[in-house]
Amino acid sequence: MDIRIAPVTKANRALVTALRLAPEQMDFVASNADSLREARSDRDARPRAVTAGDQLVGFLMYEAPRDDDEARIYRFMIDRAWQGRGYGKAALRAVLEEIRGLGHIRHVSICYEPENEAARRLYRSAGFVEEGLDEDGEMIADLVLPTGDR
Numbered sequence: 080m081d082i083r084i085a086p087v088t089k090a091n092r093a094l095v096t097a098l099r100l101a102p103e104q105m106d107f108v109a110s111n112a113d114s115l116r117e118a119r120s121d122r123d124a125r126p127r128a129v130t131a132g133d134q135l136v137g138f139l140m141y142e143a144p145r146d147d148d149e150a151r152i153y154r155f156m157i158d159r160a161w162q163g164r165g166y167g168k169a170a171l172r173a174v175l176e177e178i179r180g181l182g183h184i185r186h187v188s189i190c191y192e193p194e195n196e197a198a199r200r201l202y203r204s205a206g207f208v209e210e211g212l213d214e215d216g217e218m219i220a221d222l223v224l225p226t227g228d229r
C-alpha cells in the first residue's frame with residue numbers, strides 16, 4: 080500500500096479542501112479549509128496531504144515546535160469514499176515516522192471526541208494511551224516514541 084504524506088501546496092490545496100466526511104463525522108474535526116486558513120498564521124502548523132498512489136485521500140495537521148519534546152497531531156481525516164481500507168492506519172504510521180525523523184520529539188499527543196470510536200481504535204492500535212478528558216471534554220491520548228536508533 081503506497082500511502083504517503085506530503086506538504087500542502089498550491090497544486091494540491093483545492094483537492095485537500097474538496098475532501099469530505101460523512102455527515103455524522105463532521106463534528107469530529109474542523110473543515111480542511113478552516114485548518115489551512117489557520118495554518119497560514121501559525122508557523123508551527125504542519126499541514127499534510129495524504130496520498131494513496133496518485134490519489135489524494137486525506138489530510139492531517141500537526142505541530143512539533145523546536146523548543147519542545149512533544150508533538151501534537153490535531154487534525155486527521157480520510158475522505159469518506161476512502162475510509163475503511165487501512166489508509167488511516169498507514170497515514171498515522173507515516174506521520175509518526177516523519178515526526179520521529181525530526182529528531183527532537185520524545186512523545187506525541189492526539190485528541191478526539193470521547194464518542195469517536197474509530198479514532199479511539201485507530202490511535203490505540205498505534206500505541207497511544209488515553210490520559211483522560213481535557214477541559215473541553217476531549218480525550219487526550221499520548222504516545223512515547225521509541226528511542227531506537229536516534
Ligand SMILES: CC(C)(COP(=O)(O)OP(=O)(O)OC[C@H]1O[C@@H](n2cnc3c(N)ncnc32)[C@H](O)[C@@H]1OP(=O)(O)O)[C@@H](O)C(=O)NCCC(=O)NCCS
Pocket residue numbers: 100104107108153154155156157158161162163164165166167168169190191192195196197198200201204
Ligand atoms: C478515523 C479515520 C481517520 C480512520 O480512517 P480509515 O482510513 O477509515 O481507518 P483504517 O481503515 O486505517 O482503520 C484503522 C483502524 O481504525 C478503526 N476504525 C476505522 N473505522 C472504524 C469504524 N467505522 N468503526 C470502528 N473502528 C474503526 C479500526 O480499529 C481500524 O483498524 P482495524 O480495521 O484493524 O480494526 C476516519 O474514520 C475519519 O476520517 N473519520 C472522521 C474524522 C475523524 O474522526 N478524525 C479523527 C479525529 S481528529
